Amino acid sequence: MITRLPVADRREVRQAAVQLLRGERPALAVVLLMTALSAVSALAGPYLLGKIVGGVEAGTLTLSTVDVLALGVVSAALAHLLLVRYSALLTARLGERFLASLREGAVTRTLALPARVVDRLSTGDLLTRVTSDVGVVGQALRDGVPEVLTGAVHLVVVFVAVFWLDPVLGLVSLAGMPFVVWATHWYLVRAREAYLVESEANGDVAEISAAVGEGSRTIETYGLRDRMVAAADDAIARAFRARMRTLRLRNVLFPATTFLNVVPAVLVLLVGGFFYANDGVRLEVVVTAVLWVWRLVEPMERIMFWIEFLQRAGASFARIEGIGAHGEASPEVREPADDRIEVRGVRYSYVDGHEVLHGVDLVVQQGERLAIVGVSGAGKSTLGRLIAGVDRPSQGSVLVGGAPVADLAAAGEQRIVLVTQEHHVFIGTVRENLAMAAPDAPDEKLLEALQLVGARWFDELPDGLETRLGAGGVELDPAQAQQLALARVEVADPHTLVLDEATSSLDPATARHAERAIAAVRERRTVIAIAHRLQTARDADRIAVVDAGRVVELGSHDDLVARDGTYATLWRSWHG
Known part of the structure; x- marks a missing residue:
C-alpha cells in the first residue's frame, strides 16, 4: 500500500x-x-x-x-x-x-x-x-x-x-x-x-x-x-x-x-x-x-x-x-457520439489483489433515471465514481458516446458530474465559487442557477455576486453550501448527474431544502442515483442491484420485487 x-x-x-x-x-x-x-x-x-x-x-x-x-x-x-x-x-x-x-x-x-x-x-x-x-x-x-x-x-x-x-x-x-x-x-x-x-x-x-x-x-x-x-x-x-x-x-x-x-x-x-x-x-x-x-x-x-x-x-x-x-498525462479526447453511458467488463481494486468490482456491465440511456442499490460495502459508490470519471477502472472501460469518461474528465469536460454529501465553499466571491465550473459564464447564468436551486439567502448578501465567502467573509450553513454546490453543477451544465446520497449527512429540515434543489438540477438530465435509502430508488426507471462487486439484478422496482431476489430482500428489510 x-x-x-x-x-x-x-x-x-x-x-x-x-x-x-x-x-x-x-x-x-x-x-x-x-x-x-x-x-x-x-x-x-x-x-x-x-x-x-x-x-x-x-x-x-x-x-x-x-x-x-x-x-x-x-x-x-x-x-x-x-x-x-x-x-x-x-x-x-x-x-x-x-x-x-x-x-x-x-x-x-x-x-x-x-x-x-x-x-x-x-x-x-x-x-x-x-x-x-x-x-x-x-x-x-x-x-x-x-x-x-x-x-x-x-x-x-x-x-x-x-x-x-x-x-x-x-x-x-x-x-x-x-x-x-x-x-x-x-x-x-x-x-x-x-x-x-x-x-x-x-x-x-x-x-x-x-x-x-x-x-x-x-x-x-x-x-x-x-x-x-x-x-x-x-x-x-x-x-x-x-x-x-x-x-x-x-x-x-x-x-x-x-x-x-x-x-x-x-x-x-x-x-x-x-x-x-x-x-x-x-x-x-x-x-x-x-x-x-x-x-x-x-x-x-x-x-x-x-x-x-x-x-x-x-x-x-x-x-x-x-x-x-x-499523475496521468492529458489524453487525446475524441468527441462523444451521444450521451449513452456504457460500463463494459469493469474491474476495480483500491489495493492490488483485492477487487471491489468484478466484471460489471451496465448501459444507461440518455435521459434515464437509474438507481444503484446494495448493502454497505457492495461497491455502489465505487461504481458511481468510475461512471463520473473520478477514477479509471483497473480493467474494462466506462464510455460515454464511445469516449472514455475518465479521459473527458481529465481534459476538463464536465459531461458527467458526481454530487456527494461532501460540498465545499471556496474562499472567494460568490461569482468565483460558481464560475469555476464555467469560467466564461455570464452573470445572468450564475443568477439563474442560484434561483433554480432556491438559494433565497443570496438576495440578502451585501454585495451580491461580489460577496466574499469563507474565512473572513460570509459563512454559509450546510444547506446553503449544498445549494451553492448544486448551483455550480447547474452552471457546469452536465448531461448526467451521479448522486451519491448527497443529503444523507444533513438534518431532516436541511435535507428537504437540499432535495428540492437537487430535484431542480435533475430536470432534463440523465440521473444515476446511488441510493442508500431504498425509498429513493422506488421512483427510478430502472434499479441496478450491486452485491459483492457485481450487478446481480437490473429492472424496475415492481419487476425486482416480483422476482423475490436480492432487491426484494433489501426492500422487505428496509420496511421492517
Missing part, C-alpha cells in the same frame, strides 16, 4: 529546474546583465581610491585632482546603488513569476493524481509538499536564487578585475577557493539526503497532528490517548533528530567558509606588500587589489548563507516534482 509519494531524482530535478528557467530566458538575461553592470560599478570606487593613494605617494596629485577623483568615487557609489536597487527589483519580479509557475504546477500535479492513489496517501506527506515545501522553494526562488546569482556574478567580475590589474595578485586571490570548493562539496554530498529525511519526518508530524485533530473523539472513546501520545512523541523525536543532523552539517560548513573568506584579502595584502617593498608593484595596485578582493567577502558570505537554504529548497523541489510521478 502506498503511504508516501515518491521523490524526484537529481536528473528529474535538474530537468524541471531547466524547464522552469527556460520560460523566462529573456528576463533572466536582463537580470544577469544588470547584475554584471552593478558588479562592475562597484569596482570603480576602489579603483579611484587606489589612484588617490598612488598619487599621494608619488606627490603628483593636486588638490583639484583629488576633488575630481573623490567626486568620481561618490558618483560611482550612487551609480552602484541605483543599479543594485534596479537589479534587485528585476530579480524580485522574476522570482515571483518563478514562484507562480511552481505553485500552478504543484496544484496541477496534485489534481491530476488518480483517486486510487490519493485514497492511500499519507495526508501529512501530501500536505507538507503542497504547503511547507512549496513555501521553502518559493522563498528560494524569490530570495535565495537571486542572491546566489548576484553573488556569483560579483565573484566572477572581481576575480577578472584583479587578474586584469595584476596577474600575480589575481592568482593569490584564488588561493582560498579550492578549500571553499572542498568544504562546499563535502556539505552538498550529505545535505540532500539529510533534508529529504527532515522533510519526511515533518510530514509524519503533520500526519499524526491531522489524525489527532480529526479523530479526537474516537481516540477518547476507545481509550487510544496514550498510544497516540506515544506515536506523536516518536514522530517528534524523529523530526528532532533529522533537524539536528542538518544543523551539524551547517555547523561545519559556515565556520569553515567564514574563515576561508578572509584568506584571499590577507594573502593579497601580504604578497602585495612584499612585492611593493621590493619595487615589484605600485602601491595603488596593491591598495586597489586589496579593496577589490575584500569585496569578495560579502558575496561569498551571501552565497554560503543561501547555499544551505538552497539545499533545503532542492529537497523540497524534489518532493514537489515527485507529486507528478503518479
Whole structure:
C-alpha cells in the first residue's frame, strides 16, 4: 500500500529546474546583465581610491585632482546603488513569476493524481509538499536564487578585475577557493539526503497532528490517548533528530567558509606588500587589489548563507516534482457520439489483489433515471465514481458516446458530474465559487442557477455576486453550501448527474431544502442515483442491484420485487 509519494531524482530535478528557467530566458538575461553592470560599478570606487593613494605617494596629485577623483568615487557609489536597487527589483519580479509557475504546477500535479492513489496517501506527506515545501522553494526562488546569482556574478567580475590589474595578485586571490570548493562539496554530498529525511519526518508530524485533530473523539472513546501520545512523541523525536543532523552539517560548513573568506584579502595584502617593498608593484595596485578582493567577502558570505537554504529548497523541489510521478498525462479526447453511458467488463481494486468490482456491465440511456442499490460495502459508490470519471477502472472501460469518461474528465469536460454529501465553499466571491465550473459564464447564468436551486439567502448578501465567502467573509450553513454546490453543477451544465446520497449527512429540515434543489438540477438530465435509502430508488426507471462487486439484478422496482431476489430482500428489510 502506498503511504508516501515518491521523490524526484537529481536528473528529474535538474530537468524541471531547466524547464522552469527556460520560460523566462529573456528576463533572466536582463537580470544577469544588470547584475554584471552593478558588479562592475562597484569596482570603480576602489579603483579611484587606489589612484588617490598612488598619487599621494608619488606627490603628483593636486588638490583639484583629488576633488575630481573623490567626486568620481561618490558618483560611482550612487551609480552602484541605483543599479543594485534596479537589479534587485528585476530579480524580485522574476522570482515571483518563478514562484507562480511552481505553485500552478504543484496544484496541477496534485489534481491530476488518480483517486486510487490519493485514497492511500499519507495526508501529512501530501500536505507538507503542497504547503511547507512549496513555501521553502518559493522563498528560494524569490530570495535565495537571486542572491546566489548576484553573488556569483560579483565573484566572477572581481576575480577578472584583479587578474586584469595584476596577474600575480589575481592568482593569490584564488588561493582560498579550492578549500571553499572542498568544504562546499563535502556539505552538498550529505545535505540532500539529510533534508529529504527532515522533510519526511515533518510530514509524519503533520500526519499524526491531522489524525489527532480529526479523530479526537474516537481516540477518547476507545481509550487510544496514550498510544497516540506515544506515536506523536516518536514522530517528534524523529523530526528532532533529522533537524539536528542538518544543523551539524551547517555547523561545519559556515565556520569553515567564514574563515576561508578572509584568506584571499590577507594573502593579497601580504604578497602585495612584499612585492611593493621590493619595487615589484605600485602601491595603488596593491591598495586597489586589496579593496577589490575584500569585496569578495560579502558575496561569498551571501552565497554560503543561501547555499544551505538552497539545499533545503532542492529537497523540497524534489518532493514537489515527485507529486507528478503518479499523475496521468492529458489524453487525446475524441468527441462523444451521444450521451449513452456504457460500463463494459469493469474491474476495480483500491489495493492490488483485492477487487471491489468484478466484471460489471451496465448501459444507461440518455435521459434515464437509474438507481444503484446494495448493502454497505457492495461497491455502489465505487461504481458511481468510475461512471463520473473520478477514477479509471483497473480493467474494462466506462464510455460515454464511445469516449472514455475518465479521459473527458481529465481534459476538463464536465459531461458527467458526481454530487456527494461532501460540498465545499471556496474562499472567494460568490461569482468565483460558481464560475469555476464555467469560467466564461455570464452573470445572468450564475443568477439563474442560484434561483433554480432556491438559494433565497443570496438576495440578502451585501454585495451580491461580489460577496466574499469563507474565512473572513460570509459563512454559509450546510444547506446553503449544498445549494451553492448544486448551483455550480447547474452552471457546469452536465448531461448526467451521479448522486451519491448527497443529503444523507444533513438534518431532516436541511435535507428537504437540499432535495428540492437537487430535484431542480435533475430536470432534463440523465440521473444515476446511488441510493442508500431504498425509498429513493422506488421512483427510478430502472434499479441496478450491486452485491459483492457485481450487478446481480437490473429492472424496475415492481419487476425486482416480483422476482423475490436480492432487491426484494433489501426492500422487505428496509420496511421492517
